[in-house]
Amino acid sequence: MKSEPDAYGIDDLERDRMEPWDGIRNYQVRNMIRDDMRIGDQAFFYHSSCKEPGVVGIMKIASEAYPDPTQFDPKSRYFDSKSKEDDPRWLLVDVAFERKLRRTISLREIKANGKLADFVLTKRGNRLSIFPVSGKHWKTILDME
DNA sequence: GCCAACGTTGGC
DNA sequence: GCCAACGTTGGC
Numbered sequence: 702m703k704s705e706p707d708a709y710g711i712d713d714l715e716r717d718r719m720e721p722w723d724g725i726r727n728y729q730v731r732n733m734i735r736d737d738m739r740i741g742d743q744a745f746f747y748h749s750s751c752k753e754p755g756v757v758g759i760m761k762i763a764s765e766a767y768p769d770p771t772q773f774d775p776k777s778r779y780f781d782s783k784s785k786e787d788d789p790r791w792l793l794v795d796v797a798f799e800r801k802l803r804r805t806i807s808l809r810e811i812k813a814n815g816k817l818a819d820f821v822l823t824k825r826g827n828r829l830s831i832f833p834v835s836g837k838h839w840k841t842i843l844d845m846e
Numbered sequence: 847g848c849c850a851a852c853g854t855t856g857g858c
Numbered sequence: 859g860c861c862a863a864c865g866t867t868g869g870c
Contacts, residue, residue: 850869
């Protein structure tokens with residue numbers, strides 16, 4: 702799960718312990734959090750659009766998917782005037798802090814690791830802010846820690 | 847700041 | 859349904 706550390710980083714989650722992962726405005730991503738995520742699932746926290754993009758921590762999915770309140774807030778940058786309260790368009794899950802990695806596993810290293818040649822993150826045109834990680838890739842990344 | 851690669855919107 | 863225009867993401 703990607704986030705820009707300037708907006709919300711792993712240190713913020715460590716402080717808050719739990720946080721609604723709001724702002725998802727992509728249908729593919731919405732469908733994944735609705736259909737594929739389960740309470741207790743683990744997820745990598747990835748820092749994007751920053752000095753050293755990479756995997757920085759591990760968190761746990763802490764809720765079922767539920768309507769993202771920011772879509773109804775005209776003052777929010779995520780406001781969606783076309784979404785109705787009785788038929789919400791956008792969902793989110795709560796995530797809970799599990800731990801920071803001992804160091805950042807940078808995108809540069811991930812790209813350089815042959816075992817991760819078929820990892821979604823390194824593929825051309827990958828722009829989804831959330832995507833599934835196979836058990837094999839999960840282990841490979843943790844082995845790099 | 848640049849730009850590639852998408853996704854979305856809306857006219858037709 | 860097509861597709862051009864536009865907006866966004868995110869690495870560099």
